[in-house]
Amino acid sequence: MTAAARHGFTVNLSILFGELPLLERPAAAAAAGFTAAELWWPFGDRHDPPQAELDALRKAFTDAGVRLTGLNLLDDLGRGARGTVSVPSERERFRANVPVAAELAASLGATALNALYGNRVDGVEPAEQDALALEHLVLAARAAHGIGAVLLIEALNRAESPHYPLVTAAAAAEVVDRVNAATGLGNARLLCDLYHLARNGEDLAAVIDTHADRIGHVQIADHPGRNEPGTGGLDFEDLFARLTAAGYRGPIGLEYRPSTGVSADSFGWLPRGLRAAG
Numbered sequence: 001m002t003a004a005a006r007h008g009f010t011v012n013l014s015i016l017f018g019e020l021p022l023l024e025r026p027a028a029a030a031a032a033g034f035t036a037a038e039l040w041w042p043f044g045d046r047h048d049p050p051q052a053e054l055d056a057l058r059k060a061f062t063d064a065g066v067r068l069t070g071l072n073l074l075d076d077l078g079r080g081a082r083g084t085v086s087v088p089s090e091r092e093r094f095r096a097n098v099p100v101a102a103e104l105a106a107s108l109g110a111t112a113l114n115a116l117y118g119n120r121v122d123g124v125e126p127a128e129q130d131a132l133a134l135e136h137l138v139l140a141a142r143a144a145h146g147i148g149a150v151l152l153i154e155a156l157n158r159a160e161s162p163h164y165p166l167v168t169a170a171a172a173a174e175v176v177d178r179v180n181a182a183t184g185l186g187n188a189r190l191l192c193d194l195y196h197l198a199r200n201g202e203d204l205a206a207v208i209d210t211h212a213d214r215i216g217h218v219q220i221a222d223h224p225g226r227n228e229p230g231t232g233g234l235d236f237e238d239l240f241a242r243l244t245a246a247g248y249r250g251p252i253g254l255e256y257r258p259s260t261g262v263s264a265d266s267f268g269w270l271p272r273g274l275r276a277a278g
Helices: 002-006 022-031 051-064 088-107 126-146 169-183 194-199 204-214 236-245
Strands: 009-012 036-039 067-072 112-114 150-154 188-193 215-220 252-254
Touching: 002 236, 022 036, 022 051, 051 088, 067 088, 088 112, 088 126, 112 126, 112 215, 126 150, 126 169, 150 169, 150 215, 169 188, 169 204, 188 194, 188 204, 194 204, 194 215, 204 215, 204 236, 215 236
Parallel strands: 009 036, 009 252, 036 067, 067 112, 112 150, 150 188, 188 215, 215 252
Antiparallel strands: none
16 A cells, blocks of 8 residues: 555554553554554543543553554543533533643643534534534633644544534534634644545545645544455545645544454554554
8 A cells, every 4th residue: 555655654542452451452552563542532431530540541651652642532432422522511521621631642742632522412502502612622722732732623424423413524624614713723623534424425535625724633444334444445545645645744543443353453454664653
């Protein structure tokens, strides 16, 4: 895969190596040749986990020699939440989580925080949720700026996240623009997850060409199936080349489920020499 040689890679340890306990995953990623990893919020619904657990996670990364490149803010994906940014009942927990997540991210070298927008809530007007989301995203963007990071905003797919309102690249990019206009910092960026966009039926080449100046990170899984490249129908050679031509120079996040259930066996598509983050 020659186009892949122009991009480093970071492995999402919330989905890959999920067959191992969390604290063993950084070492497993290092053994597979990766030098960088990213995480969904790794503490479930605990917005402010005990210091001992934060320290243990830091130690797992530093002992493995793996840098954390990106971290989700409070998302609680395990119970079907899709972020907490726009959810009124999560206001206090989200606001308390931001400095905790930012400190953890900064201590491990992360340069991106990902703020999933949150599901629509019955009985709450969408406009009210959107206003709250902007307030919280401004807060998160300022926290990200304080650690030299970008704030990522992501579109998900309708089939898996039917109550999530950002289901097109254009919708997520519009939020990016609103946040940047409100903060003046310019550090809100689009998380371009090619799997979610493909499942929504978007033209991936057009997304890359249209939103290249807003893309802050790219994540991949093949479609259909959400497994490793080569198991579905996406042409990653072409997509990586298009990203390069559009000016994207950041890493590619591997956020797929291994087709055999064994993560270490799912990297045959990517030569070992290309797995380092660069």
